[in-house]
Amino acid sequence: MSLIQTLSKQAAEAAKTLAVLNEQLKNTVLLDMARALRAHSYEIQSANLIDMTNAQNNQLSDAMLDRLKMTPERIGAMAAGIEDIAALPDPIGELREMGQRPNGLNISKMRVPLGVVCMIYEARPNVTADAGALCFKSGNAVVLRGGKEALATSKVIAEIMQTVLKHYGLPPALITVVPDPDRALMLELMQQRDYIDVIIPRGGEGLINFVTDNSKIPVIQHFKGVCHLYVDKDADLDKALSLLLNGKTQRTGVCNALEGLLVHQDIADAFLHQVAKALAEHDVKINACKQAATYFNGCQVIEEQAFGQEYLDLEIAIRQVEDFNQALEHIHRFGSHHTEVICTQDEMTAARFQRAVDASVVMVNASSRFSDGGELGLGAEIGIATTKLHAYGPMGLESLTTEKYLVQGTGHIRA
16 A cells, blocks of 8 residues: 555544543643643744744745744644634533434434545644644544645654654554655545545645645535725724724734625725824735725735735735625625624614625634634634535534434334
């Protein structure tokens, strides 16, 4: 067998051991994993320095470098995310009663693991820990194929978690890192439908399209984050400015950062003067429609087809809209089904926005930066699904499971 076939088969065999593992033991293992990551912070940072140096030499973008970097604070947050996962209820074995049929058959559904999850991702070493912990708690084995940019860091994180697994007599193949980033091996990985149940790609649009086009295994897509803030005519402008600055400038290289601002024409004059001053103070590059451009010095005037870009930088597209409906039309055309935000004091408008906008997370008077599994109570996330089969939005424990039917009879036969 090839390396990829061997790793995939080992993961599938290892997944069987989780089917009968009780929740208490799973939580104990997870808490020890969190402690081990903190205790080996130096080793993680040392490996990360290798990756960061190579990435800088290869002139990776600032957004990619930001995602790649592992600081003591980020390692601590990674460990805390695992502790949060341990504290969550175990969905495996959860029963949902469907009722009794007229013939006396009792029907229920039980939540079960997917089996083997394959994660394909780029310069995001934290995904190694998040995915490993989420899959373990939800009863799945995981095969992790990270990009070459983060390989040294990912391997160390996985080795730390595998050491804990072995301590409890569990197969280390439950958390497997593909040790070679060769794209040919990634193509082979996407053919292993005998062993892998689902593939979740997480990264740039090119990676998502490549996996979707080449995989023989079902793919849950996590496309780019083109997130908008719509400032309605009934908005509190102080709140709106705060939402804008937090969404755009707090951390630019993440998929829940704001990339677009839509402003109702009735409050454009009052609001865009404030926006121009505030964004200038943060050195944000402005791309704007002709109407909005009049409020900004040195901005780039763009035509309609130029909207919808994921900048992942201190850059934003701004459009003045005639009304609520034009804002919706813009989001439907240029959004990426990730996260959309409205700032308004009108409850009916807010409710209409949340019903009408097709995005995995739709927020009212809250920063787009809250579109995150940890912030939404999932402990951590394996990604943010922007397609609807079988999950939509941040994917936590429940999204890594499915249901099977349980049928109870008393010797029933079908006539």
